[in-house]
Amino acid sequence: xxxxxxxxxxxxxxxxxxxxxxxxxxxxxxxxxxxxxxxxxxxxxxxxxxxxxxxxxxxxxxxxxxxxxxxxxxxxxxxxxxxxxxxxxxxxxxxxxxxxxxxxxxxxxxxxxxxxxxxxxxxxxxxxxxxxxxxxxxxxxxxxxxxxxxxxxxxxxxxxxxxxxxxxxxxxxxxxxxxxxxxxxxxxxxxxxxxxxxxxxxxxxxxxxxxxxxxxxxxxxxxxxxxxxxxxxxxxxxxxxxxxxxxxxx
Amino acid sequence: xxxxxxxxxxxxxxxxxxxxxxxxxxxxxxxxxxxxxxxxxxxxxxxxxxxxxxxxxxxxxxxxxxxxxxxxxxxxxxxxxxxxxxxxxxxxxxxxxxxxxxxxxxxxxxxxxxxxxxxxxxxxxxxxxxxxxxxxxxxxxxxxxxxxxxxxxxxxxxxxxxxxxxxxxxxxxxxxxxxxxxxxxxxxxxxxxxxxxxxxxxxxxxxxxxxxxxxxxxxxxxxxxxxxxxxxxxxxxxxxxxxxxxxxxxxxxxxxxxxxxxxxxxxxxxxxxxxxxxxxxxxxxxxxxxxxxxxxxxxxxxxxx
Numbered sequence: 438x439x440x441x442x443x444x445x446x447x448x449x450x451x452x453x454x455x456x457x458x459x460x461x462x463x464x465x466x467x468x469x470x471x472x473x474x475x476x477x478x479x480x481x482x483x484x485x486x487x488x489x490x491x492x493x494x495x496x497x498x499x500x501x502x503x504x505x506x507x508x509x510x511x512x513x514x515x516x517x518x519x520x521x522x523x524x525x526x527x528x529x530x531x532x533x534x535x536x537x538x539x540x541x542x543x544x545x546x547x548x549x550x551x552x553x554x555x556x557x558x559x560x561x562x563x564x565x566x567x568x569x570x571x572x573x574x575x576x577x578x579x580x581x582x583x584x585x586x587x588x589x590x591x592x593x594x595x596x597x598x599x600x601x602x603x604x605x606x607x608x609x610x611x612x613x614x615x616x617x618x619x620x621x622x623x624x625x626x627x628x629x630x631x632x633x634x635x636x637x638x639x640x641x642x643x644x645x646x647x648x649x650x651x652x653x654x655x656x657x658x659x660x661x662x663x664x665x666x667x668x669x670x671x672x673x674x675x676x677x678x679x680x681x682x683x684x685x686x687x
Numbered sequence: 688x689x690x691x692x693x694x695x696x697x698x699x700x701x702x703x704x705x706x707x708x709x710x711x712x713x714x715x716x717x718x719x720x721x722x723x724x725x726x727x728x729x730x731x732x733x734x735x736x737x738x739x740x741x742x743x744x745x746x747x748x749x750x751x752x753x754x755x756x757x758x759x760x761x762x763x764x765x766x767x768x769x770x771x772x773x774x775x776x777x778x779x780x781x782x783x784x785x786x787x788x789x790x791x792x793x794x795x796x797x798x799x800x801x802x803x804x805x806x807x808x809x810x811x812x813x814x815x816x817x818x819x820x821x822x823x824x825x826x827x828x829x830x831x832x833x834x835x836x837x838x839x840x841x842x843x844x845x846x847x848x849x850x851x852x853x854x855x856x857x858x859x860x861x862x863x864x865x866x867x868x869x870x871x872x873x874x875x876x877x878x879x880x881x882x883x884x885x886x887x888x889x890x891x892x893x894x895x896x897x898x899x900x901x902x903x904x905x906x907x908x909x910x911x912x913x914x915x916x917x918x919x920x921x922x923x924x925x926x927x928x929x930x931x932x933x934x935x936x937x938x939x940x941x942x943x944x945x946x947x948x949x950x951x952x953x954x955x956x957x958x959x960x961x962x963x964x965x966x967x968x969x970x971x972x973x974x975x976x977x978x979x980x981x982x983x984x985x986x987x988x989x990x991x992x
Binding site for chain 1: 763
C-alpha cells in the first residue's frame with residue numbers, strides 16, 4: 438500500500454511534537470497572544486495615524502495574522518525536515534518500506550493540523566473585536582488560507598531541500614519569506630510601488646495570497662479571485678516540481 | 688546453493704571522489720560476513736548500495752535474487768538494516784518506535800514484547816530515545832532491524848563508541864541472529880570484533896576488496912610469524928634458543944627472552960628445547976598474530992581519515 442504507516446507515523450509525530458517543551462506554546466500560544474495584543478491596539482484606535490497612513494487598518498489584521506501563521510507553519514516544516522535530515526532520521530526511515538512521500542505527507546498533515554488549531558483558537562478569542570464580529574465567511578476563508586499555505590509550503594520544501602544545516606533552516610526561511618510580505622500589498626498598496634517592484638511583486642505567490650485572503654474576508658466571491666487561486670496553484674506545482682528534483686535525504 | 692548477496696564489479700563515485708572503485712564478493716546463507724577496512728575505505732558506501740539506498744555507477748548487485756535499487760521496496764520487506772550514526776525523533780518512546788516499525792512491514796513481524804525482552808529493553812519501553820545510553824540506542828536499532836524477521840541483517844559499525852560490556856552483549860546478540868539461520872552482513876573497523884564474530888571477512892582498501900577469507904586462514908596466510916616470551920634465570924639458555932629450528936631472532940631484556948620465528952611448529956620446538964635442556968622458566972606465553980596484524984600488513988600503518 439502506497440501510504441502504509443501514514444496514520445501511525447502522523448500520530449507519533451503529533452505526540453513527539455506535544456512533548457517538546459516549547460512546542461505547543463510556541464506554535465499555538467504565541468500567535469494567539471500576538472493576535473490578542475495586536476487586536477486590542479488596532480481595534481481600540483481605529484484611526485491610528487501610523488496605520489491609516491500606510492493603508493493598514495483593522496481589516497488587514499486577520500489577513501496579516503493568517504499569513505503569519507501560514508509562514509510559521511512553513512518555517513517549522515523547513516526546520517523539522519532539516520533536523521531530521523541532519524540527524525539521519527530521514528535516512529533511517531528511508532531504509533524501511535516507508536515511502537518518502539509518506540514521510541513528507543505526515544509532516545504536512547501535522548503542520549496543517551497545527552495551523553487549524555491556531556486559527557480556531559484565534560477566531561474564538563477574537564470574536565469580540567470590531568471587524569471580526571460581522572458576517573465573516575469563516576469556511577471560505579479557511580479554504581483560501583489552506584490554498585495559500587500549500588503554495589507557501591511548496592516554497593518551504595525548496596528551501597528545505599537546499600539548506601545545508603538545520604541551524605540555517607529557520608533564518609534562511611525567514612530571510613526568503615518575510616521580504617515577500619513587504620511587497621505583497623498588505624502594508625503598502627501595490628499601485629504605489631515603482632514598476633520594477635510591481636513586476637517583482639507579481640512573481641511572488643504571497644502577493645496573490647494577500648489579494649485572495651483580503652477579498653474572501655471582505656465577502657468577495659471565489660470567481661472574483663480565480664486568477665489569484667490560479668497563480669497560487671501554478672506556484673505550488675512549480676515549486677513542488679523543483680523540490681522533487683533537488684531534495685536530499687541526507 | 689545460491690548466494691544470499693552477490694556483488695560484482697561495483698563502482699560508486701561522488702563527484703571526483705571514488706568511494707568504491709571495484710568490489711566483488713558473495714555472501715552465503717547463514718554466515719556472518721564482515722567488511723573491514725580503514726575509515727574512508729568505502730565500506731559504508733558498499734553496504735548502502737547493497738541495501739538499495741544508493742545506486743552504483745557500475746556493476747551488478749543481487750540480494751535474495753532481487754536488484755536492490757530497482758526492487759528496493761520488495762527487498763526492504765525481507766532485510767533488516769542498522770545504519771551508522773542514525774537517530775530517531777528525540778522524544779519518541781522505545782515502544783512507539785518498535786510499534787511504528789512493525790506497522791511498516793506487510794510481512795509477518797516478530798512479537799515486539801519478546802524482542803524488547805531479548806534485547807534487554809523491557810525496562811526502557813517508555814523511555815524517550817534521547818534519554819537512552821549509547822548501548823541502549825544500538826540495541827533499539829538492532830530491534831528495529833529485526834522486527835520484520837528479516838532474512839538478511841545489515842549492521843554498519845555496530846559497536847563503535849560502546850563500552851566493552853555493551854560490545855560483548857551485542858556480539859552475543861549477533862551470534863544469536865546467525866543461530867536462527869539468518870545471514871548477517873556487517874562492517875567494522877574493529878579487528879577484534881571481526882575476528883571474534885565473523886565467519887568470513889573481506890578487507891577493503893581505497894575502494895577495492897584486497898582479500899577475502901576466514902579470519903584464521905587469513906592470519907595463517909599473511910602472518911606466519913610467531914613469538915614466545917619467557918622468563919628464565921638460566922645463563923646458557925640464550926645459546927640453546929638460537930639453535931631451535933625456525934628461530935630467526937632472540938631478544939633479551941634482563942631475564943626476559945623473546946624468541947621470534949616462523950611457522951606453526953615454533954611453539955612446540957621451544958617447549959621441546961626447554962624440556963630437553965631442563966631450562967627452568969618462571970613465565971611463558973606465546974604471541975600469535977591476529978587479524979589486526981594482517982590488517983596493518985595489508986593496509987599499511989599510516990594514519991588516514
